[in-house]
Amino acid sequence: xxxxxxxxxxxxxxxxxxxxxxxxxxxxxxxxxxxxxxxxxxxxxxxxxxxxxxxxxxxxxxxxxxxxxxxxxxxxxxxxxxxxxxxxxxxxxxxxxxxxxxxxxxxxxxxxxxxxxxxxxxxxxxxxxxxxxxxxxxxxxxxxxxxxxxxxxxxxxxxxxxxxxxxxxxxxxxxxxxxxxxxxxxxxxxxxxxxxxxxxxxxxxxxxxxxxxxxxxxxxxxxxxxxxxxxxxxxxxxxxxxxxxxxxxxxxxxxxxxxxxxxxxxxxxxxxxxxxxxxxxxxxxxxxxxxxxxxxxxxxxxxxxxxxxxxxxxxxxxxxxxxxxxxxxxxxxxxxxxxxxxxxxxxxxxxxxxxxxxxxxxxxxxxxxxxxxxxxxxxxxxxxxxxxxxxxxxxxxxxxxxxxxxxxxxxxxxxxxxxxxxxxxxxxxxxxxxxxxxxxxxxxxxxxxxxxxxxxxxxxxxxxxxxxxxxxxxxxxxxxxxxxxxxxxxxxxxxxxxxxxxxxxxxxxxxxxxxxxxxxxxxxxxxxxxxxxxxxxxxxxxxxxxxxxxxxxxxxxxxxxxxxxxxxxxxxxxxxxxxxxxxxxxxxxxxxxxxxxxxxxxxxxxxxxxxxxxxxxxxxxxxxxxxxxxxxxxxxxxxxxxxxxxxxxxxxxxxxxxxxxxxxxxxxxxxxxxxxxxxxxxxxxxxxxxxxxxxxxxxxxxxxxxxxxxxxxxxxxxxxxxxxxxxxxxxxxxxxxxxxxxxxxxxxxxxxxxxxxxxxxxxxxxxxxxxxxxxxxxxxxxxxxxxxxxxxxxxxxxxxxxxxxxxxxxxxxxxxxxxxxxxxxxxxxxxxxxxxxxxxxxxxxxxxxxxxxxxxxxxxxxxxxxxxxxxxxxxxxxxxxxxxxxxxxx
Numbered sequence: 001x002x003x004x005x006x007x008x009x010x011x012x013x014x015x016x017x018x019x020x021x022x023x024x025x026x027x028x029x030x031x032x033x034x035x036x037x038x039x040x041x042x043x044x045x046x047x048x049x050x051x052x053x054x055x056x057x058x059x060x061x062x063x064x065x066x067x068x069x070x071x072x073x074x075x076x077x078x079x080x081x082x083x084x085x086x087x088x089x090x091x092x093x094x095x096x097x098x099x100x101x102x103x104x105x106x107x108x109x110x111x112x113x114x115x116x117x118x119x120x121x122x123x124x125x126x127x128x129x130x131x132x133x134x135x136x137x138x139x140x141x142x143x144x145x146x147x148x149x150x151x152x153x154x155x156x157x158x159x160x161x162x163x164x165x166x167x168x169x170x171x172x173x174x175x176x177x178x179x180x181x182x183x184x185x186x187x188x189x190x191x192x193x194x195x196x197x198x199x200x201x202x203x204x205x206x207x208x209x210x211x212x213x214x215x216x217x218x219x220x221x222x223x224x225x226x227x228x229x230x231x232x233x234x235x236x237x238x239x240x241x242x243x244x245x246x247x248x249x250x251x252x253x254x255x256x257x258x259x260x261x262x263x264x265x266x267x268x269x270x271x272x273x274x275x276x277x278x279x280x281x282x283x284x285x286x287x288x289x290x291x292x293x294x295x296x297x298x299x300x301x302x303x304x305x306x307x308x309x310x311x312x313x314x315x316x317x318x319x320x321x322x323x324x325x326x327x328x329x330x331x332x333x334x335x336x337x338x339x340x341x342x343x344x345x346x347x348x349x350x351x352x353x354x355x356x357x358x359x360x361x362x363x364x365x366x367x368x369x370x371x372x373x374x375x376x377x378x379x380x381x382x383x384x385x386x387x388x389x390x391x392x393x394x395x396x397x398x399x400x401x402x403x404x405x406x407x408x409x410x411x412x413x414x415x416x417x418x419x420x421x422x423x424x425x426x427x428x429x430x431x432x433x434x435x436x437x438x439x440x441x442x443x444x445x446x447x448x449x450x451x452x453x454x455x456x457x458x459x460x461x462x463x464x465x466x467x468x469x470x471x472x473x474x475x476x477x478x479x480x481x482x483x484x485x486x487x488x489x490x491x492x493x494x495x496x497x498x499x500x501x502x503x504x505x506x507x508x509x510x511x512x513x514x515x516x517x518x519x520x521x522x523x524x525x526x527x528x529x530x531x532x533x534x535x536x537x538x539x540x541x542x543x544x545x546x547x548x549x550x551x552x553x554x555x556x557x558x559x560x561x562x563x564x565x566x567x568x569x570x571x572x573x574x575x576x577x578x579x580x581x582x583x584x585x586x587x588x589x590x591x592x593x594x595x596x597x598x599x600x601x602x603x604x605x606x607x608x609x610x611x612x613x614x615x616x617x618x619x620x621x622x623x624x625x626x627x628x629x630x631x632x633x634x635x636x637x638x639x640x641x642x643x644x645x646x647x648x649x650x651x652x653x654x655x656x657x658x659x660x661x662x663x664x665x666x667x668x669x670x671x672x673x674x675x676x677x678x679x680x681x682x683x684x685x686x687x688x689x690x691x692x693x694x695x696x697x698x699x700x701x702x703x704x705x706x707x708x709x710x711x712x713x714x715x716x717x718x719x720x721x722x723x724x725x726x727x728x729x730x731x732x733x734x735x736x737x738x739x740x741x742x743x744x745x746x747x748x749x750x751x752x753x754x755x756x757x758x759x760x761x762x763x764x765x766x767x768x769x770x771x772x773x774x775x776x777x778x779x780x781x782x783x784x785x786x787x788x789x790x791x792x793x794x795x796x797x798x799x800x801x802x803x804x805x806x807x808x809x810x811x812x813x814x815x816x817x818x819x820x821x822x823x824x825x826x827x828x829x830x831x832x833x834x835x836x837x838x839x840x841x842x843x844x845x846x847x848x849x850x851x852x853x854x855x856x857x858x859x860x861x862x863x864x865x866x867x868x869x870x871x872x873x874x875x876x877x878x879x880x881x882x883x884x885x886x887x888x889x890x
Contacts, residue, residue: 039073039074039075039076040073040074041071041072041073041074042071042072042073042074042102042105042106042107043069043070043071043105043106043107044066044067044068044069044070044071044072044106044107044108044109045068045103045106045107045108046068046100046106046108046109047061047066047067047068047108047109047110047111048100048108048109048110048111049061049110049111049113050110050111050112050113051112051113051114051115052113052115053115053184053185054115054118054184054185055091055115060086060091060111060113061111063085063086063089064082064083064085064086064111065081065082065085066078066082066109072107074099074107079097082097083095083097086111086113090116090146090148091115091116091146092113092114092115092116093113093114093115093116094112094113094114095111095112095113096111096112096113097109097110097111097112098110098112115185116146116147116148117146117147117177117179117185117186117187118144118145118146118147118183118185118186118187119141119142119143119144119145119146119147119186119187119189120143120180120182120183120186120187120188121143121188121189122136122141122188122189122190122191123188123189123190123191124136124190124191124192124193125190125191125192125193126192126193126194126195127193131162134162135158135159135162138158138162139154139155139158139159140154140155141155141189147177147187147189152175152177152189155175155189155191156173156175159171159173159191159193160173163193163195164282164283165282165284166198166280166282167198167199167200167280167281167282168195168196168197168198168199169199169281169320170196170197170199170317171193171194171195171196172193172194172196173191173192173193173194174191174192175189175190175191175192176189176190176191176192177189177190178190196317197317197318198280198318199280199281199317199318199319199320200227200279200280200281200318200319200320201224201225201226201227201279201280201281201319201320201321201322202226202227202279202315202319202320202321203226203227203321203322204218204221204224204225204226204321204322204324205321205322205323205324206218206323206324206325206326207323207324207325207326208308208325208326208327208328209326209328210328211302211328211331212296212297212300212302212328216296217293217296217326220289220292220293220295220296221286221289221292221293222288222289222292222716222717223282223285223288223289224281224282224285224286224289224322225279226279226322227279227319281312281320281322286310286322290307290310290324293307293324293326294306294307295364295365297326297328298362298363298364298365299363299364299365299366300331300361300363301331301332301333301361301362301363302328302329302330302331302332303329303330303332303362303364303405304327304329304330305326305327305328305329306326306327306329307324307325307326307327308325308326308327309323309324309325310322310323310324310325311323311325330403331361331362331403332361332362332400332403332404332405333359333360333361333362333403333404333405334356334357334358334359334360334361334362334404334405334407335358335359335401335404335405335406336358336406336407337351337354337356337358337406337407337409338406338407338408338409339351339409339411340408340409340410340411341410341411341412341413342409342411342413343413344384344387344389344413345383345384349383350380350383350409353370353378353379353380353382353383354370354371354380355370355377355378356370362405367396367407371394371396380394380409381394381449382449382450384413385447385448385449386448386449386450386451387416387446387448388416388417388418388446388447388448389413389414389415389416389417390414390416390417390447390474390476390483391412391413391414391415391417391476391478391481392411392412392413392414393411393412393414394409394410394411394412395409395410396408396409396410397410415481416446416447416481417446417447417476417481417482417483418444418445418446418447418481418482418483419441419442419443419444419445419446419447419482419483419484419485420443420477420480420482420483420484421443421484421485422436422439422441422442422443422484422485422487423484423485423486423487424436424487424489425486425487425488425489426465426488426489426490426491427465427489427491428491429464429491429519429532429536429537430464430465430491430519430536430537430539431521431537431538431539434519434537434538434539435459435487435489437564437567437570438455438458438459438462438570439451439455439458439487440454440455440458440614441455441485447474447483452472452474454614455472455487456470456472457657457659457667459487459489460659460660460661461656461658461660461661462539463494463518463661464491464492464494464518464519464539465489465490465491465492466489466490466491466492467659467660467662468812468813469488469489469490470487470488470489470490471487471488471489472485472486472487472488473485473486473488474486494518494519495515495516495517495518495519495536496514496515496516496518496857497514497515497516511547511548512545512546512547512548513545513546513547514543514544514545514546514547515543515544515545516541516542516543516857517534517536517541517542517543518541519536519537519538519539519540520534520535520536520538520540520541520542520560521535521536521537521538521539521540522535522538522540523535523538524536524537524538539563539564540560540561540562540563541559541560541561541563542559542560542561543557543558543559544557544558544559545557545558551583551585551592552582552583552585553580553581553582553583554580554581555578555579555580555581556578556579556580557576557577557578557579558576558577558578559574559575559576559577560574560575560576561573561574562574565605569607570607570608571605571606571607572604572605572606572607572619573603573604573605574602574603574604574605574606574621575601575602575603575604576600576601576602577600577601578598578599578600578601578602579597579598579599579600580597580598580599581595581596581597582595582596582597583595584596584631584632584633593631593633594629594630594631594632594633594640595628595629595630595631595632596627596628596629596630596632596762597626597627597628598625598626598627598628598762599625599626599628600623600624600625600626601623601624602621602622602623602624603621603622603623604619604620604621604622604650605619605620605621606618606619606620607619613655615655615656615657616653616654616655617653617654617655617656618651618652618653619650619651619652619653619654620649620650620651620652621649621650622647622648622649622650623646623647623648623650624645624646624647625645625646625648625700626643626644626645626646627643627644627645627646627700627742627762628643629641629642629643629644641694642694642698643698644697644698644699644700644742645698645699645700646677646699646700646742647677647678647699648675648676648677649675649676649677650673650674650675650676651673651674651676652671652672652673652674653671653672654669654670654671654672655668655669655670655671656668656669656671657669658710658712659712661887662812662817662852662858663720663807663809663812663817663819664712664720664722665712665714665718665720666712666713666714667712668709668710668711668712669708669709669710669711670708670709670710671706671707671708671709671889672705672706672707673704673705673706673707673708674703674704674705674706675702675703675704675705675706675743676703676704677699677700677701677702677703678699678701679701679733679734680699680701680737681701681733681734681736681737682733682734684699688736688737689736696737696740697740697741697742700740700742700743701732701733701737701740702730702731702732702739702740702742702743703730703731703732703733704728704729704730704731704743705727705728705729705730705731706726706727706728707725707726707727707728708724708725708726708889708890709724709725709726710722710723710724711723711724715806718808718809719806719807719808720806720807720808721804721805721806721807722803722804722805722806722807723803723804724801724802724803724804724805725800725801725802725803726766726799726800726801726802726827726890727799727800727801728745728764728766728798728799728800729797729798730743730744730745730797730798731797739797741762741794741795742762742763743762743763743764744763744764744794744795744796744797745763745764745766745777745795745796745797745798745799745829746763746764746765746766746774746777746794746795746796746829747766747767747768747774747775747776747777747796747799747801747827747828747829748766748767748768748771748772748773748774748775748776748777749767749768749769749771749772749773749774749775749880749882750767750769750773750862750882750883750884751765751766751767751768751884751888751890763795766799766801766827766829766890767882767884767888767890768801768825768826768827768842768844769823769825769844769846769848769862769864769880769882770825770842770843770844770845770846770864770865770866770867770877770880771842771844771866771870771877771880772870772877772880775870775871775877776827776828776829776842776870776871777794777795777796777829778794778795778796778829778830778831778835778871779794779831796829796830796831797830797831797832798829798830798831798832798833798836799827799828799829799830800827800828800838800841801825801826801827801890802825802826802827802841803823803824803825803826804823804824804825805821805822805823806821806822806823807819807820807821808820808821815853816851816852816853817850817851817852818849818850818851818852819849819850820847820848820849821847821848821849821850822845822846822847822848823845823846823847823848823862823864824843824844824845825843825844825845826841826842826843826844827841827842828840828841828842842866842867842868842870842877843866843867843868844864844865844866844867844877845864845865845867846862846863846864846865847862847863848860848861848862848863848864848882849861857885857886857887858884858885858886858887859884859885860883860884860885861881861882861883861884862881862882862883862884863879863880863881863882864879864880864881864882865877865878865879865880866878866880
């Protein structure tokens with residue numbers, strides 16, 4: 001019988017470890033008793049590890065801190081410390097230390113252990129591939145990892161949390177360990193998931209609200225909705241989608257006189273019918289909504305409002321009831337506002353900027369906005385920060401007296417900060433000077449918050465950087481009153497390739513090849529290390545485009561733009577060349593019956609203005625165009641043979657505050673253009689009543705006015721409303737020389753000039769979805785009759801168009817920007833003022849999608865329904881599909 005000498009009993013976490021020193025001698029041998037009252041000292045004669053499967057014994061011994069030759073006390077602290085050291089590494093499940101023998105004052109120890117298993121692989125059941133990938137990335141499991149109870153528990157909690165965020169509140173997760181038959185001491189971890197039903201909020205019950213209706217409070221729960229709202233939406237949907245086209249047109253008619261404010265309110269009410277917020281219960285979203293609820297109370301004067309409790313009550317396996325108990329508190333009002341510490345601005349100036357008067361309802365949100373940042377107007381911080389006072393600080397101290405609140409505004413103005421240096425990071429392709437010249441924040445200038453906002457917009461509009469990742473960081477240096485500006489940018493591809501092709505049947509090959517280099521550099525042409533694949537970095541734009549629709553139409557164009565001509569001021573210079581050829585081909589013999597060529601050169605200059613504000617630009621250009629006709633009878637452009645020449649002067653003034661050119665969320669565009677030709681009829685002494693068409697149109701004569709308006713409004717979240725209005729007019733200088741056939745308006749369709757159905761050179765093509773290309777184009781009978789033209793000129797001289805688009809982004813990453821849209825628009829085209837009626841419009845509505853890829857530009861597809869009858873037809877336009885390329889102004 002072997003005698004057992006107990007050395008140590010140790011409890012660590014939930015496992016009980018027994019450390020014993022066991023005498024391996026037989027019972028008949030003499031045993032020296034060890035007294036716990038009088039420990040004895042031994043020299044370690046040897047250490048042996050038993051029970052291991054994978055771990056190296058020498059490594060295990062070294063982890064204990066024990067080694068042969070050490071002197072230890074038995075029993076003593078050394079053995080206890082050795083067990084703790086080995087245990088803390090998490091390598092073993094059970095650990096015991098025994099005495100093997102004692103000889104000549106030396107003790108021989110045995111470390112007996114059970115290794116924890118290692119992971120070979122993990123598998124899932126009950127999940128789709130997407131969930132498996134997402135959960136697999138979030139859990140800390142990998143091959144060879146030592147498994148502990150904590151890891152198993154964390155894996156289980158991670159899976160449950162994943163599904164809770166998706167509304168599966170009662171997900172059941174089981175972790176099953178299966179011993180591997182291939183690798184020793186390895187297991188396969190199988191995660192069995194039963195999501196159960198997605199739990200939705202059947203009803204939200206709010207108690208304690210006395211002054212504010214529950215219905216208003218529920219609207220402030222932006223992401224937490226209730227199922228009962230779907231009933232309302234379903235009823236509305238059933239009514240709308242069962243309308244006949246005629247009834248739907250009547251519904252559209254009823255919206256004509258709706259004001260902009262009423263339209264916004266209607267859209268906001270529509271959104272709140274649970275279209276964009278679900279009824280699933282997600283704890284994190286509820287916490288966010290609870291803050292929204294309190295903020296709303298604060299904005300209505302209830303300064304002390306709080307949520308006492310929120311409780312969920314399980315109704316069944318898939319629904320629950322959410323109860324929110326609020327305490328409104330008293331309603332407060334602003335009374336006296338006292339300013340202290342202000343020397344730069346007087347009390348009256350600060351009070352005017354604050355805009356809060358005695359007796360106004362207390363509004364914490366408004367107060368914070370007026371003190372710190374007010375996107376819609378002035379704020380106190382803006383007064384100081386725009387004047388260089390970067391170290392400015394304001395502390396509002398409130399005193400409550402009954403239902404009134406007095407506020408002392410304690411101001412620390414500090415000194416004005418000067419920009420010491422500007423640091424630009426992330427511009428791998430674009431030269432520093434190209435970025436610096438666009439910035440309004442430069443070394444030596446006073447700090448200005450408004451300039452930083454404009455810098456952000458300007459960098460986004462350049463198109464070279466990802467707008468979502470532009471990060472501007474001021475680094476103050478209070479010691480010397482300066483600030484360093486750090487601009488962290490992420491370059492994105494800005495060059496574009498337009499490549500398409502196909503067989504157009506009778507027309508033959510149809511194709512387009514276009515290359516646009518939007519960050520071109522003439523200066524870097526000799527530097528081949530900066531070719532990607534052409535020289536880049538100086539912000540110049542160079543584009544070349546070729547388009548062919550078989551033999552019937554070809555177009556070749558080349559454009560170069562230098563946005564900083566001379567390098568010192570933002571004065572742009574541009575030059576473009578264009579050659580187009582259109583043939584009239586006999587559909588039976590395929591012989592060419594006539595040709596029209598258009599050759600043009602345009603030189604332009606532009607500049608940025610600082611008045612009325614720095615969002616304004618002025619662009620001027622001069623163009624020379626030659627129209628060449630050879631037996632041209634395809635469309636009525638005046639005469640079959642000869643040449644027409646056009647010299648035009650174009651002046652465009654615009655104000656553009658759009659925040660992001662690819663997916664605008666705020667801002668507006670106002671653009672007015674005037675195109676003038678010389679008034680030849682005032683000095684050429686030509687009798688227009690007796691002249692032939694070739695004589696009348698030898699030099700094209702007109703004045704053309706174009707007005708374009710755009711506005712972007714964020715409705716809720718990422719949902720954006722784009723509102724557009726366009727107006728155009730072509731006039732003559734004298735009654736004897738009416739407007740000719742050139743540059744008239746052709747309305748309808750996608751708005752793409754040069755397509756298979758719109759080879760209309762010398763015209764201004766305007767899109768109107770829901771109708772065929774160019775179908776809304778009136779004839780004009782002022783042309784002098786000839787055997788060919790019959791006295792008819794096609795194209796309008798006046799048009800207007802209105803459009804509303806609701807947009808929602810699917811993705812806005814570097815690789816692509818994709819958004820879906822719903823729209824309603826209307827427009828018309830007239831011969832002259834006698835027929836002009838801005839309310840007699842052709843209407844349409846539909847849906848569409850846009851995708852912007854840096855390499856290919858903006859591509860769009862639309863489905864539209866035209867509600868009105870096209871001239872010359874007896875049926876409404878009906879369903880139409882439209883394909884668009886590029887960013888279209890009108």
